[in-house]
Amino acid sequence: MDERISANLLPELDRNLPAVALAGNPNVGKSTVVNALTGLRQHTGNWAGKTVANAYGTCTYPGLKATIIDLPGCYSLSAESADEQAARDFICFGRPDAVVAVCDATVLERNLNLVLQILEVTGRVAVCVNLMDEAARKGIAVDCAALSRELGVPVVGASARSGEGLPALAAAVRKVLHDAPEPRKIRYLPVLEEAVSLLEPAVEQAVRGRLPARWLALKMLAGEEELIAAAEKALDLSFDSLPRLKQARWKAAHFLEEQGYLPERVRDAEASCVVLHAEEICCEAVRAPSACAQRDRRLDRIFTGKWTAVPVMLLLLALVFWVTVVGANGPSGLLSRLFFGLEPHFAALLQAAGAPMWLSSLLVEGVWHTLSWVVAVMLPPMAIFFPLFTLLEDFGYLPRVAFNLDRCFQKAGACGRQCLSMLMGFGCNAVGVTGARIIDSPRERLIAILTNVFVPCNGRFPALILLLTLFFTAGDAAASVLPALMLAGLVVLSVLMTLLVSWLLSRTVLKGLPSSFALELPPYRRPQAGKVIVRSVLDRTVFVLGRAAAVAAPAGLVIWLLANVSVSGQTLLAHCAGFLDPFARLIGLDGMLLLAFLLGFPANEIVLPVALMGYTAAGTLSGAGAGETLAILTANGWTPLTALCAVLFSLFHWPCSTTLLTIWKETRSLKWTVLAFLIPTAAGTAVCFAVAQIGRLF
Amino acid sequence: MVEEVLPLSGMKTGGRARVVRLNTEGAMRRRLLDLGLVEGTTVECLHRSMWGDPAAYQIRGAVIALRRSDGDGILVSALPEPEGGKRHG
Numbered sequence: 082m083d084e085r086i087s088a089n090l091l092p093e094l095d096r097n098l099p100a101v102a103l104a105g106n107p108n109v110g111k112s113t114v115v116n117a118l119t120g121l122r123q124h125t126g127n128w129a130g131k132t133v134a135n136a137y138g139t140c141t142y143p144g145l146k147a148t149i150i151d152l153p154g155c156y157s158l159s160a161e162s163a164d165e166q167a168a169r170d171f172i173c174f175g176r177p178d179a180v181v182a183v184c185d186a187t188v189l190e191r192n193l194n195l196v197l198q199i200l201e202v203t204g205r206v207a208v209c210v211n212l213m214d215e216a217a218r219k220g221i222a223v224d225c226a227a228l229s230r231e232l233g234v235p236v237v238g239a240s241a242r243s244g245e246g247l248p249a250l251a252a253a254v255r256k257v258l259h260d261a262p263e264p265r266k267i268r269y270l271p272v273l274e275e276a277v278s279l280l281e282p283a284v285e286q287a288v289r290g291r292l293p294a295r296w297l298a299l300k301m302l303a304g305e306e307e308l309i310a311a312a313e314k315a316l317d318l319s320f321d322s323l324p325r326l327k328q329a330r331w332k333a334a335h336f337l338e339e340q341g342y343l344p345e346r347v348r349d350a351e352a353s354c355v356v357l358h359a360e361e362i363c364c365e366a367v368r369a370p371s372a373c374a375q376r377d378r379r380l381d382r383i384f385t386g387k388w389t390a391v392p393v394m395l396l397l398l399a400l401v402f403w404v405t406v407v408g409a410n411g412p413s414g415l416l417s418r419l420f421f422g423l424e425p426h427f428a429a430l431l432q433a434a435g436a437p438m439w440l441s442s443l444l445v446e447g448v449w450h451t452l453s454w455v456v457a458v459m460l461p462p463m464a465i466f467f468p469l470f471t472l473l474e475d476f477g478y479l480p481r482v483a484f485n486l487d488r489c490f491q492k493a494g495a496c497g498r499q500c501l502s503m504l505m506g507f508g509c510n511a512v513g514v515t516g517a518r519i520i521d522s523p524r525e526r527l528i529a530i531l532t533n534v535f536v537p538c539n540g541r542f543p544a545l546i547l548l549l550t551l552f553f554t555a556g557d558a559a560a561s562v563l564p565a566l567m568l569a570g571l572v573v574l575s576v577l578m579t580l581l582v583s584w585l586l587s588r589t590v591l592k593g594l595p596s597s598f599a600l601e602l603p604p605y606r607r608p609q610a611g612k613v614i615v616r617s618v619l620d621r622t623v624f625v626l627g628r629a630a631a632v633a634a635p636a637g638l639v640i641w642l643l644a645n646v647s648v649s650g651q652t653l654l655a656h657c658a659g660f661l662d663p664f665a666r667l668i669g670l671d672g673m674l675l676l677a678f679l680l681g682f683p684a685n686e687i688v689l690p691v692a693l694m695g696y697t698a699a700g701t702l703s704g705a706g707a708g709e710t711l712a713i714l715t716a717n718g719w720t721p722l723t724a725l726c727a728v729l730f731s732l733f734h735w736p737c738s739t740t741l742l743t744i745w746k747e748t749r750s751l752k753w754t755v756l757a758f759l760i761p762t763a764a765g766t767a768v769c770f771a772v773a774q775i776g777r778l779f
Numbered sequence: 780m781v782e783e784v785l786p787l788s789g790m791k792t793g794g795r796a797r798v799v800r801l802n803t804e805g806a807m808r809r810r811l812l813d814l815g816l817v818e819g820t821t822v823e824c825l826h827r828s829m830w831g832d833p834a835a836y837q838i839r840g841a842v843i844a845l846r847r848s849d850g851d852g853i854l855v856s857a858l859p860e861p862e863g864g865k866r867h868g
Contacts, residue, residue, distance in 0.1 A: 156810070156813045156814065157809070157810075157813035159809055159813075160809075160810075160813075161806045161809070161810075187840070188839075188840045188841045189840070190815065190839045190840050191814065191815055191838075191839050191840060191841045194813060194815060195813075348809070348812075349801075349808075349812065349817075352809070352812035352813065352817065353812070353817040353818065356812065356815045356817045356820075356839075357817065359815070360815075360839070369840070374837070374842075377842070378825065381825070381826060381835070381842075382826070385826060385828060385829070385835070386826075386829070387827075387829045388829075390828070390829050391829065484828055484833065484835065484844050485828055485829065487828060487832075487833050487844070487846070488828060488830035488831075488832055488833070491832070491846060497833070497844070497846070521806060595846075595848075596806075596807075597803070597806075597807035597810075597846065597848065597849040598846065598849070599807075599810055599811070599814060599843050599844065599845055599849070600833070600843070600844040601841060601842065601843055601844075602835055602842040602843070602844055603842075604842075
């Protein structure tokens with residue numbers, strides 16, 4: 082679990098180009114700056130901890146040849162969580178050629194704390210004061226020239242979303258790469274300065290310019306053992322083996338002790354000096370009206386208010402699903418007609434090419450069918466839900482959800498930030514699992530990882546929507562409100578399940594008390610609706626199409642083979658489904674559906690298409706319309722109870738292969754990976770068993 | 780004026796106070812310091828979640844949510860009246 086993304090974390094990094102690292106507090110628009118500089122399409126969002134691993138790309142900005150590294154957001158260089166340590170390690174030990182410190186102009190003072198800490202490590206820094214447009218909207222004026230004077234490094238004001246200030250930033254980075262500026266040093270308390278001066282020469286002798294001696298000396302005095310160990314590893318030497326350094330350390334520590342300064346107090350004094358220095362700088366460079374956050378306060382009263390928080394949350398959830406359901410109808414029908422209309426042509430083409438009968442049947446009925454199904458039925462809801470969710474994220478709403486629900490997570494013995502990783506899971510569970518890095522405590526991080534799959538990911542929504550629409554509404558489009566409400570209900574259920582399992586885990590295998598945490602509620606921002614929607618619709622479409630080709634097509638092939646190869650008078654498909662059937666019946670499913678869930682291990686979005694392929698193994702699937710689908714399912718003995726169990730099992734079953742692989746990567750433990758598979762499977766089996774048995778009583 | 784010292788979590792919603800001492804240790808202490816919660820800092824309790832916990836505080840321009848169990852370790856002295864024109868409000 083303590084596996085950190087190691088110091089020279091990017092071994093594949095092309096060092097022929099200068100490495101420019103972008104650092105900053107979480108949620109200051111760093112990813113936007115990176116995207117603008119590199120043309121990378123990294124997903125951006127308005128919350129702390131969106132970038133959880135170091136991402137990088139080549140700078141495509143005119144006039145700046147460099148590799149840009151997007152570091153996870155961090156509040157400080159002495160942090161505990163895995164993502165913040167990754168950022169720290171790269172800044173301190175990754176030898177970046179320049180660091181761009183990105184700040185949020187609307188909360189500059191807090192941001193400067195990190196900037197000042199970075200300046201102690203390296204002078205090759207350009208400061209980018211981002212979100213100047215948001216600041217202006219709030220009446221905050223930032224004097225970048227004054228800031229630059231106070232800090233001693235170039236400072237550029239920018240609004241990365243609109244591209245404003247980026248040319249100046251590129252120029253500043255070029256300048257910093259060319260010759261390193263001399264940042265102004267922070268003056269610490271005289272007693273600290275005295276102790277540092279006792280230690281610094283010995284440190285300098287040991288590190289020989291590879292690390293800043295003053296900074297390292299201060300960290301030694303503050304007793305930051307973890308950081309010192311990381312420095313030793315980066316330098317490949319042991320400080321204790323150097324007699325002069327050891328003696329100087331002892332002397333300086335002794336001096337401080339005599340003055341009443343134990344390492345703990347040194348740490349406090351150091352941190353306070355930095356904070357107060359930041360305050361001083363801001364007094365010079367920032368003018369803000371006294372009541373600048375009135376709009377945010379009003380919004381918070383609605384989104385987190387005692388009586389409004391939960392209704393608004395549910396309303397938004399239902400609204401998002403309603404738009405998804407309604408919006409997906411049209412494109413879905415269109416795509417379905419297109420694909421099934423093309424099918425005869427495809428078959429004719431194969432025939433003309435002289436393909437044998439079995440091959441054209443395999444390609445048309447196996448591969449083409451599954452592919453069209455996935456694209457026609459699964460793609461539209463995925464491509465609509467995702468951008469809507471992104472808008473909420475951009476706006477800054479998701480941390481408010483975490484704030485509202487924190488008490489529940491606290492009661493479950495989990496971290497409040499788990500809610501954020503859970504929300505990421507709505508997009509993709511693998512992303513949610515990685516996102517759990519924002520949680521400091523290893524115990525709570527594991528809880529978040531093990532329970533992430535309980536929230537339905539984007540790939541599972543379309544099947545849920547379809548089944549709910551088919552079996553629980555009159556079926557006409559006007560009744561789309563009902564499936565949306567039911568879907569919202571399912572999400573509530575999945576959150577309850579997450580809490581229940583988290584609670585069970587923290588009472589059994591992951592015992593412990595909830596640790597402390599602080600959650601930033603970022604300023605609300607106007608989401609860039611147009612840009613976000615276009616970009617994420619396109620991204621999702623490409624993503625789903627890629628997956629369809631990589632996973633759905635081979636799955637279609639497998640199911641066709643199973644359906645067409647017979648052993649002792651029965652097809653393999655019938656054998657497999659028959660084998661699974663008794664167990665599947667117990668939990669309200671049938672053998673074919675359970676087989677589809679198993680075959681859907683690589684990607685959840687193919688489960689329903691594969692099941693339908695299985696039901697219509699002879700190749701009678703004639704369209705992806707709702708009517709046909711319902712007819713096929715009912716012909717195979719589906720009742721509303723089957724649909725309900727299918728929905729529940731889709732919510733609660735094993736993670737897909739990508740997620741499971743990510744869990745293994747994150748935990749490096751077979752035990753937790755196996756548990757991550759077993760826990761949701763057991764939960765789903767139990768729930769479906771109970772529902773099926775009770776349902777059959779009526 | 781007699782200063783009344785109380786834990787951060789005991790602040791009135793809407794009230795302002797000055798940090799007197801941090802009684803928290805280890806990682807959380809470091810986090811709080813990094814958020815700018817050093818002695819003498821003015822904080823304002825903005826609002827509480829619907830369950831009464833956690834609460835959101837304005838600290839050096841940023842809004843930070845802290846759980847009651849963490850706020851218990853931060854001692855503050857209540858400030859009488861919001862003074863106009865101060866920046867860390």
